[in-house]
Amino acid sequence: MQTFLLQIEEATQILLFQMLAQELGIEMKACPDDKNDTENLTNYLTKNNIEEKSQEKNTALESEKMPFHSLYYPIQTTYRYEDLLAIVAQFPEDKLWTFSDLQDETIFPETTIKKQLLDNQLYFMPNPSTLHQKILNLTSTYLTLFVSENDLGDVYVAPVSVKIDENNALEPDIIFISISKKASIGMQAITVAPDLVVEVISPANYKKLREEKKARYADFGVQEYWEIYPQKKYLKIETLVQDPLSQSSHYQIFSEAEQNGIVRSKVLEGFSLDIEKIFR
Numbered sequence: 001m002q003t004f005l006l007q008i009e010e011a012t013q014i015l016l017f018q019m020l021a022q023e024l025g026i027e028m029k030a031c032p033d034d035k036n037d038t039e040n041l042t043n044y045l046t047k048n049n050i051e052e053k054s055q056e057k058n059t060a061l062e063s064e065k066m067p068f069h070s071l072y073y074p075i076q077t078t079y080r081y082e083d084l085l086a087i088v089a090q091f092p093e094d095k096l097w098t099f100s101d102l103q104d105e106t107i108f109p110e111t112t113i114k115k116q117l118l119d120n121q122l123y124f125m126p127n128p129s130t131l132h133q134k135i136l137n138l139t140s141t142y143l144t145l146f147v148s149e150n151d152l153g154d155v156y157v158a159p160v161s162v163k164i165d166e167n168n169a170l171e172p173d174i175i176f177i178s179i180s181k182k183a184s185i186g187m188q189a190i191t192v193a194p195d196l197v198v199e200v201i202s203p204a205n206y207k208k209l210r211e212e213k214k215a216r217y218a219d220f221g222v223q224e225y226w227e228i229y230p231q232k233k234y235l236k237i238e239t240l241v242q243d244p245l246s247q248s249s250h251y252q253i254f255s256e257a258e259q260n261g262i263v264r265s266k267v268l269e270g271f272s273l274d275i276e277k278i279f280r
Contacts, residue, residue, distance in 0.1 A: 096120035174198035193221035
């Protein structure tokens with residue numbers, strides 16, 4: 001039996017090595033954190049007569065080893081909505097979740113399931129229906145073509161996090177970021193207010209949660225908010241206005257259509273959409 005000593009400090013690399021070891025059926029454990037113990041173990045492993053050491057010493061060394069890196073989930077190819085619920089169940093019910101928790105690879109694996117944070121409360125969205133996906137894809141296609149042809153910025157499709165602060169992070173279905181804000185887009189999340197967001201309304205996106213998210217978008221400064229209702233074939237576009245008395249921001253309807261008709265965007269000047277193209 002061969003034994004190798006690797007020094008790995010980066011969390012992402014640890015996870016990659018752990019996944020590879022599991023695939024190959026190799027046992028992977030960590031050395032003790034204490035410097036003297038680590039030096040002793042290194043000297044021990046570099047000797048030529050590893051297999052000749054006494055069983056007692058091997059047993060003592062094994063007892064000192066700690067798990068290489070704790071994961072809250074088993075390593076698998078894909079993760080379902082139920083898998084994420086099982087992860088959360090390992091934490092106290094009153095845990096105040098943060099954006100850093102969502103980015104922690106030891107807590108949550110990579111998945112297409114939307115993870116949203118409202119006042120430190122965590123919400124998962126089950127995988128959408130095929131109708132939801134069809135409307136989402138068509139809408140994003142028309143928006144992307146217009147934005148690209150006019151060199152206005154970038155269009156993103158979920159799952160992409162909009163980090164409002166450490167306690168609030170949302171994942172709209174579609175996001176438009178104007179070219180002037182591109183420099184503020186991070187690798188892990190969008191930390192600047194999008195110019196436009198689109199939500200395709202599904203049964204899981206119940207009214208109370210939808211209204212709370214909408215209020216966060218307004219407070220964050222998202223200038224245009226779309227709601228698309230697949231069953232009613234209804235598309236509503238609202239724009240951000242400020243109440244001169246209360247100095248608070250809220251949305252008011254700018255354009256809407258049901259079953260048929262054309263809607264127009266204020267943020268994307270010149271953009272119009274025949275809703276039959278996405279509801280057909």
